Amino acid sequence: MSATLAAPGAxxxxxxxxxxxxxxxxxxxxxxIVVAVAxxxxxxxxxxxxxxxxxLAPPFQQAAFxxxxxxxxxxxxxxxxxxxxxxxxxxxxxxxxxxxIGTLLGLTAAFAGGVLDIAIMRLMDxxxxxxxxxxxxxxxxxxGPGLTNAMLAVAVVLLPGYVRLARAAALGELTREYVVATRxxxxxxxxxxxxxxxxxxxxxLIVQATLGFSAAILDAAALGFxxxxxxxxxxxxxxxxxxxxxxxxxxxxxxxxxxIAILVTVMAFNxxxxxxRDALDPKLRR
Amino acid sequence: xxxxxxxxxxxxxxxFIGVTLLGFxxxxxxxxxxxxxxxxxxGISPExxxxxxxELGLDQPLWKQFLDYQGQLLQGDLGRSVVTQESVWxxxxxxxxxxxxxxxxxxxxxxxxxxxxxxxxxxxxxxALDYGLIGLxxxxxxxxIFWWGLMAVLIFSVALGWTPVSGRIDDxxxxxPWSGFLLIDSWWSDDAGAFRSALRHLILPAIVLxxxxxxxxxxxxRSAMLEVLGEDYVRTARAKGLAPGRVVVVHALRNALIxxxxxxxxxxxxxxxxxxxxxxxxxxxxxGHWLVESVQRRDYNVLQGGTLLIAVLVMLVNLGVDVLYGxxxxxxxx
Numbered sequence: 001m002s003a004t005l006a007a008p009g010a011x012x013x014x015x016x017x018x019x020x021x022x023x024x025x026x027x028x029x030x031x032x033i034v035v036a037v038a039x040x041x042x043x044x045x046x047x048x049x050x051x052x053x054x055x056l057a058p059p060f061q062q063a064a065f066x067x068x069x070x071x072x073x074x075x076x077x078x079x080x081x082x083x084x085x086x087x088x089x090x091x092x093x094x095x096x097x098x099x100x101i102g103t104l105l106g107l108t109a110a111f112a113g114g115v116l117d118i119a120i121m122r123l124m125d126x127x128x129x130x131x132x133x134x135x136x137x138x139x140x141x142x143x144g145p146g147l148t149n150a151m152l153a154v155a156v157v158l159l160p161g162y163v164r165l166a167r168a169a170a171l172g173e174l175t176r177e178y179v180v181a182t183r184x185x186x187x188x189x190x191x192x193x194x195x196x197x198x199x200x201x202x203x204x205l206i207v208q209a210t211l212g213f214s215a216a217i218l219d220a221a222a223l224g225f226x227x228x229x230x231x232x233x234x235x236x237x238x239x240x241x242x243x244x245x246x247x248x249x250x251x252x253x254x255x256x257x258x259x260i261a262i263l264v265t266v267m268a269f270n271x272x273x274x275x276x277r278d279a280l281d282p283k284l285r286r
Numbered sequence: 287x288x289x290x291x292x293x294x295x296x297x298x299x300x301x302f303i304g305v306t307l308l309g310f311x312x313x314x315x316x317x318x319x320x321x322x323x324x325x326x327x328x329g330i331s332p333e334x335x336x337x338x339x340x341e342l343g344l345d346q347p348l349w350k351q352f353l354d355y356q357g358q359l360l361q362g363d364l365g366r367s368v369v370t371q372e373s374v375w376x377x378x379x380x381x382x383x384x385x386x387x388x389x390x391x392x393x394x395x396x397x398x399x400x401x402x403x404x405x406x407x408x409x410x411x412x413x414a415l416d417y418g419l420i421g422l423x424x425x426x427x428x429x430x431i432f433w434w435g436l437m438a439v440l441i442f443s444v445a446l447g448w449t450p451v452s453g454r455i456d457d458x459x460x461x462x463p464w465s466g467f468l469l470i471d472s473w474w475s476d477d478a479g480a481f482r483s484a485l486r487h488l489i490l491p492a493i494v495l496x497x498x499x500x501x502x503x504x505x506x507x508r509s510a511m512l513e514v515l516g517e518d519y520v521r522t523a524r525a526k527g528l529a530p531g532r533v534v535v536v537h538a539l540r541n542a543l544i545x546x547x548x549x550x551x552x553x554x555x556x557x558x559x560x561x562x563x564x565x566x567x568x569x570x571x572x573x574g575h576w577l578v579e580s581v582q583r584r585d586y587n588v589l590q591g592g593t594l595l596i597a598v599l600v601m602l603v604n605l606g607v608d609v610l611y612g613x614x615x616x617x618x619x620x
Contacts, residue, residue, distance in 0.1 A: 126304035131559030259433030267428035
């Protein structure tokens, strides 16, 4: 079993490595993970440590503060490094939530059919009518600002994509002979759903999950920027940008570096997602 | 054609009820009694609390409240702002033209640049221009636009002084509001200075808001064109000896436009979402700015009404795109 699974996996990885964008995305992702895990070891200072003699120190001038300091004298590089932890945490939590719930709802809709199917899909249509950031804002306005609620809000916003994909993929598999055979052999619904059909629906879901990572990081940063996500002094990148608002016209580095961190991270996951899509299904190649 | 329209209209009704129900339930799940929250620290006697709860219909069962709310909506009553006491619809009408003006210019910018760029990249596939465009569109699509907006202000307004930092027009101009679109109103006012000022204020936010649609449109046009350029009828047109430009623009682009139009329709939701951030960055007095402020003031009537209006708008645009799709692609009409 493992041999048959490993073979397509290896082919997939080889095809992925042929795509320069995907390789760049993988490299950035690896660097981010290392930075996030080793944050206390590689960060020059503590994320909330204030150096009162060095307010708004410009970048590239002092070895102690390579990217400068903010209005409270905190080292920007350190905060960016700790922010990588938050961004990965946000991406992983949001994707885990929306992927698992969305897949379950989509499979349920496909298996149940009838009223339940219609109810689930109409609910997703309703969610899709709202511009994603607006829906996230409404959810956070109700739950209250904060990182946890922001992650919940973004997970809700990303839900419809997974539900639709999982349902469509499952419907395509349900009529296949292997499913009919397993069913007639007496397999229960849960077994059919999770062990028989789901593994064959994974390809589009994995692509969506990778792209979901970048959407989650971007939306959570936007909420942080609007003051609805992570609250200061949390070194979340979007919150750092909101902090910078008062001073950015005379201290560009407060603005530039957290934004570049967001852009590069989001771009890495987008490139990786596009690469995965091409590698998994050459037919989908645009 | 009419059947397509009727079918799509029939689908809108359950979605509309769903949208109102969702908005209703979300707002009602806010912890705390609305009357007590409004009274705040001062406190209120139980009799007066009961009176106000009755006045606002809060003592009714939830389903009754929802039906009443639906009844109000059908009469065009979206409630009043808790802060300004103005009706939500009136406020929306004040702020919406600014958003529409911004979004329309952003879309115009995105289409005017994205369409030709996409076509040129497809025609010269594999050239430096093509790779440059792919790189730019990947970057644009990943752009945190609130950051991009602030960087643009820093570079073009603060450092270079080309455009104003924020707002819609300089304070020294007064333009009689007629259409609500400052570009039009200031043009009519015969005050060239006012028009120039409005235009200078609009350019940067429109470019910032148009960046993600630009990336999407350029990319979509390129891939649609590549597909169409490989079709037999394009080869036939070329073989007939038609001018290359005519083949690309008249024969290929027309069919390549079908997916692009769909993407354009999808951009409207994205534009309205992006307007929230762009308007916050540029202090642009539009709907997005208004909604963010309503969250900060805990003005849930405004949040509920405004969100509903935007959802309805997105639904109508989607409907329009579907119909347009049918016009462009006759195969879908039946």
